[in-house]
Structures are given as structure tokens and as C-alpha cells.
Amino acid sequence: MEVTPGLTLREMAKRAQAEFSSKIVAAELDGEVHDLQNDSKGVREVTFIPLNSKTGWQVYRRSVLFLLITAVHELYPEAEVVTQFTANKGLFCEIRQLTGHWRDMGQVEQIEQKMREIVAENRPIRKEVLSREAAVKLFEQSKQFEKAELIGNLQRSKVSLYRCGDFYDYLYGPMLYGTGDLGRFALDFEPPGVLLRLPDEGTDGKIRERVPQPKLSQILYESKSWAKILHCNYVMDLNRANREGNIGEVIRVSEALQEKRIAQIADYITQHREGARLVLIAGPSSSGKTSFAQRLRIQLRVNGMEPVSISLDDYFLSRKDTPRNERGEYDFECLEALDTELFNRDMVDLLAGREVKLPRYNFLTGMREWPQVPPLKVTPDQPIIIEGIHGLNEKLSEAVPRAQKYKIYISALTQLNIDSHNRVPTTDARLLRRLVRDYQTRGAHALKTLKQWPDVRAGEEKNIFPYQEEADVMFNSALIYEIGVLKKYAEPLLETISPVVPEYAEARRLLDFFAYFDDITAEDEIPNNSLLREFIGKSVFFK
Incomplete structure (x- = not known):
């Protein structure tokens, strides 16, 4: 919608709220995402962002993290929250004290209670624009030295900070303007800190269930x-x-x-060669699977082994037989796009010492081919390296015993x-x-x-x-x-x-x-x- 002169973004969001099924939490101004406290002066067009969207939940999660940090600051001023990583379907945050590690379940319960008190108060989360020098001084005073150094080296004269009560922070993205809507979270004791579990775009607004991922x-x-x-x-x-x-x-x-x-x-793998006949490598996009597989092959050769590599891509079904997704497009990422029956038969034969003629998939024609090359045969000292996204799925290689x-x-x-x-x-x-x-x-x-x-x-x-x-x-x-x-x-x-x-x-x-x-x-x-x-x-x- 076009920006209405004289109205703040928050006022405009209130007028537009009836058109959305969930709360408006941010706005896209001329293509850039901002909070609703942002000045709309000079902006031509605004697109409001509801909570039930990928960006909306990012804003929400950032705001609840700020709520956690604020609660810890008010309860334990000498403690430091350090966000670490996502695991067990939550965000693990270490809580460091001057006196040692955080190991008290009761303290975590106090933090959660404090967070819910702040939610009940519906405190404002105010954005304040400071000069870079003022922001550096503020964070030096609060002993957030790495943040002060980072801001001091930014090529900008002004910095936007957020404040809840008397606590300031810099969270590199928009947040909600009040704590009253931040009640959807769970806080678990996870020494030496806590696990913060939240909803996201994949849970339809429900808090993620904790799933142990040791x-x-x-x-x-x-x-x-x-x-x-x-x-x-x-x-x-x-x-x-x-x-x-x-x-x-x-x-x-x-x-x-x-x-x-x-x-x-x-x-x-060398020491447990009987239990590592088939080495399956899997991981998400751009994780470096191919380079890793090559480097692993070289290290196995250093150990006197002679590994062979087989590309899972060569087991794609011909394009005409490839499943399609809900949009009618070929779904090359699903397990059903592979000829798992042929793959299992070939692997069983190879591990039994039999010769196998391997296929090759032609990506230009979308057809499987059988190149004129000698068949492959491996010895018990030759591990077979397979790299592909389905390597961890037991259905891919179900005919091969797990012990191999x-x-x-x-x-x-x-x-x-x-x-x-x-x-x-x-x-x-x-x-x-x-x-x-x-x-x-x-x-x-x-x-x-x-x-x-x-x-x-x-x-x-x-x-x-x-x-x-x-x-x-x-x-x-x-x-x-x-x-x-x-x-x-x-x-x-x-x-x-x-x-x-x-x-x-x-x-x-x-x-x-x-x-x-x-x-x-x-x-x-x-x-x-x-x-x-x-x-x-x-x-x-x-x-």
C-alpha cells in the first residue's frame, strides 16, 4: 500500500490489521524490512509483514531472545548470555557467571518466571537512534566490549538500539514494539545455560517440541x-x-x-573396515560433501586402502519416470527419484565380491546410460564411498546390513x-x-x-x-x-x-x-x- 502522509507506520498497521489473519509485526519499506517504529518519511510504498510468515517469525524469535537477555540482566546483573547454536529444536544460550558455570535448575525457573512477568507488564521495546560514538560508550559502560568494538568499526554515523526497561541491546534486525505478544516460548535447563524453544514458520505457531540431538x-x-x-x-x-x-x-x-x-x-574406517564397507556421506546443500569425499578418499589411501567412489546421481530414474511435486515440477530431491532397487542390488553384489556394470545418468538427455567400460569389482579392503543427500536414510540402502x-x-x-x-x-x-x-x-x-x-x-x-x-x-x-x-x-x-x-x-x-x-x-x-x-x-x- 502507499504510505499515508502524517501517519506513523504503527498507525497505518492498525488500520490495515483487519486484512491480516495474524498480527502485523514489521513492514517492508521500499524493499527493506523495518520495525513499526521506523520513520516512514520519504518512503513511497509499504508492505506489512504478519507474524505467520518466515520474516514475521524471525522478528518474533529475535524479540523473545531480547526478552531472555533482559530478564537475565535484571535478575543477575553480573551474568552474561551468549547465544551459541541451534540444536534439540531450540536455541542454546550459555549463561556465564563470574563465579563459574550455570548449573542451577531453580535459577532457570526464576528466569522463565521473570520473562513471563515482563510479558504480563507489556513493556514497550523502544528503538533509539544514537550516534556511533554514544553507542560505543554505552556498551563499554555495560562491559559488552566486543559489541562496542564492532559498532566502533562500522562505516555509519548513527546506530539503532533497542531498550526494554533500562537495558539496551543491538540485535541486528527489527523487533516487536512491546513484550505483551511474546508469551509463546519454552525455556529448558541445558547446562551450562538454557534452551529457548519457539514457534516458527514450520510449526503453525506452535512451540517446537524438544528433540534430543546429542x-x-x-x-x-x-x-x-x-x-x-x-x-x-x-x-x-x-x-x-x-x-x-x-x-x-x-x-x-x-x-x-x-x-x-x-x-x-x-x-x-581403516580400523573397523568390516563395519565400514559402505561409507555413506550426506549433508545439506553447499556443505562441501564432494570435496570432503575426495579428501576422505585420499586419507584412506594414506592408510593403505583402495576406496572406490560411486555417484548416487547415476541412479536417478529416467526423467519421464521422475516424481513431480505439488507444482507439477520434477522433484529430483525426493528418495523416489532414485532407482533404489537397482542401487541396493548393485551394492549387495559388490560387497559379495561380484562384478557389477554401473549405470551413468545423462543429465542432458535425462536418460540412464550403460557406458562401454569394464564392470566394477571390489575386494574386502576396498570401501565404497557414496555421496548424496539420502545417504543417512536407511531406506536408500536397506538391503545392505547396517553393520556394514x-x-x-x-x-x-x-x-x-x-x-x-x-x-x-x-x-x-x-x-x-x-x-x-x-x-x-x-x-x-x-x-x-x-x-x-x-x-x-x-x-x-x-x-x-x-x-x-x-x-x-x-x-x-x-x-x-x-x-x-x-x-x-x-x-x-x-x-x-x-x-x-x-x-x-x-x-x-x-x-x-x-x-x-x-x-x-x-x-x-x-x-x-x-x-x-x-x-x-x-x-x-x-x-
Whole structure:
């Protein structure tokens, strides 16, 4: 709708509310998302954002996190909330005290009670625009030094902060204007902190049920330990290493940590070769599965083994037999798009020592072919490496006994936080990888990638994430320095997206996100077998 002169956004939202089935929580002004406290002066067009939308729930989750931080501040002024990662279907937040770790169930109950009291009070969440210098001073006084340093290095003169009671914070995105609507949450005791569970666009407004994910939690804790080894817990730590000429060391240690982990996985497979005849590698989009599979193959060869690699893509059904989704488009991501009967028969024969003639899928014709090459035969000392999104799903390889399979889950689980209250979403890191790779290797522009991303994510939620705890081992492919490298590739691509398309708001959000990262230009320091090379180019594994 057109902006009405003389009315605030909040007043306009009240007039428009009757047209929406859920509460209006934010607005898109000329293609950029803002809270309802934003000034509409000079804005031509506004699109209101209801709660029951992806962006609406992002606003809600950010606001409830602010509610948690405010409650902890009022109850325990010396404690520090540090947002860590998403696991067990919630956001894990560590709560650090000067006296040690947080281990008291009663204290968590007090925090939840305080949060609900603040909700009942319906306190305003006020946005205040301060000069950059004033914001830095405010956060230095409250001992949020990493936040003060980050803001001090931003290339802007004004900063928008939010205040609830006497507590100020900077949460890098719009929030609701009052606490009265923030009652939908659950808070669990999760030493050394809490697990905050919330609704999202996939739950129809219901709070996520807690689902234990011990393996995922373990690898996420490992990723945080890597950040400590690198002395890069926050973006400003990374920027400082870059400015002081130490980024080469950060790159080398990051790569060495991954190489050591891959070698450990290879050692386990070598020592348990009878239980790892079929090595299945799965993970979400842009997690670096192909490079990981190649590096694992090399480490297995170092151990004296002779692994063979088989592409799951070659088991696609012919295009005419491929299932279609609800929009009538070919659904290449569902398990039913694969000839699982043939795959199982081939794997059973190979593991029994029989010769197998493998198919090859022609992506140009959409047909399966049988190339004129010798049949494959493997020995008991030759593990078969299979890489594909369905690797963890037992239905893919159900004819092979579980005792002969070793399943690996790989994902880019970002170790870095922007500051103590703002994490770098793993999904954003993978999206940036895909943006760059799609353009580098397929000539696809950023708009196409952004349009496809919701379908990619929906496929992951259906085909990958439900099976991740089935893995025997997990591998984190994130490199702590990678966003600073991806920035120079992704920024120009995002800048090409026009304000007239719906994806413009997402492009602007990612561009704003890049503002916190310095450019890392020391690309010569990145080895040619790095997982990052799969996305930025010059990988030894991709010709």
C-alpha cells in the first residue's frame, strides 16, 4: 500500500490489521524490512509483514531472545548470555557467571518466571537512534566490549538500539514494539545455560517440541572449541587478525583442524573396515560433501586402502519416470527419484565380491546410460564411498546390513558469533557459499539462487535433517574465515538484485550482514584442496 502522509507506520498497521489473519509485526519499506517504529518519511510504498510468515517469525524469535537477555540482566546483573547454536529444536544460550558455570535448575525457573512477568507488564521495546560514538560508550559502560568494538568499526554515523526497561541491546534486525505478544516460548535447563524453544514458520505457531540431538550438539560444541583454539569467538576477533596481518595463521590452523578430523575419520574406517564397507556421506546443500569425499578418499589411501567412489546421481530414474511435486515440477530431491532397487542390488553384489556394470545418468538427455567400460569389482579392503543427500536414510540402502555401513553427516556449522547476543546463522553461511558457486560454475545469477533457496531448504527439512542423528560421525565443514573471503564474490552479485523483486529484502539483509566483516584478500593462503575452493574456484578436485 502507499504510505499515508502524517501517519506513523504503527498507525497505518492498525488500520490495515483487519486484512491480516495474524498480527502485523514489521513492514517492508521500499524493499527493506523495518520495525513499526521506523520513520516512514520519504518512503513511497509499504508492505506489512504478519507474524505467520518466515520474516514475521524471525522478528518474533529475535524479540523473545531480547526478552531472555533482559530478564537475565535484571535478575543477575553480573551474568552474561551468549547465544551459541541451534540444536534439540531450540536455541542454546550459555549463561556465564563470574563465579563459574550455570548449573542451577531453580535459577532457570526464576528466569522463565521473570520473562513471563515482563510479558504480563507489556513493556514497550523502544528503538533509539544514537550516534556511533554514544553507542560505543554505552556498551563499554555495560562491559559488552566486543559489541562496542564492532559498532566502533562500522562505516555509519548513527546506530539503532533497542531498550526494554533500562537495558539496551543491538540485535541486528527489527523487533516487536512491546513484550505483551511474546508469551509463546519454552525455556529448558541445558547446562551450562538454557534452551529457548519457539514457534516458527514450520510449526503453525506452535512451540517446537524438544528433540534430543546429542551427536549434533557434540559437533557444535567441538566447533566452539575450534573457535577458542583460533582465538576467534567473535567477528571482531577475525577482523583484528586480518588487520594485524595474522589471517594467514588463522587460515592454516583452520585447515589443519579439518584435515586432522578427516584423518581421524579415515583411521576409524581403516580400523573397523568390516563395519565400514559402505561409507555413506550426506549433508545439506553447499556443505562441501564432494570435496570432503575426495579428501576422505585420499586419507584412506594414506592408510593403505583402495576406496572406490560411486555417484548416487547415476541412479536417478529416467526423467519421464521422475516424481513431480505439488507444482507439477520434477522433484529430483525426493528418495523416489532414485532407482533404489537397482542401487541396493548393485551394492549387495559388490560387497559379495561380484562384478557389477554401473549405470551413468545423462543429465542432458535425462536418460540412464550403460557406458562401454569394464564392470566394477571390489575386494574386502576396498570401501565404497557414496555421496548424496539420502545417504543417512536407511531406506536408500536397506538391503545392505547396517553393520556394514558407516554413515557420515557433513554440514557447515558456523563457529563464529557476531557478538555475544548475535550468532551467524549456519543457513546464511551455506546460502552465501551457494550464491558464489552457482555463479562461478553454472553462470546462475543471485536472483535465481535466492528464488530456489526456499525449495532447497524445504527439501533439506524433509530429506536430510530428520536423519542426521542416524550418522555414525559428524563433520563440520565450516571454516571460521570463509565469510570474509566470500564477501568479495557475493556482494557484487547481491547488488544486482532489483528493488522491484520480492528477493530484494533478502539481498539487502545479506548485504547488511556483510558490513560487519572485513574483506579477507589473502586467498593465496587457502590451499587448493580446501573445502572453500569448491565454492570460490581453483579446487584441485574440480576441473
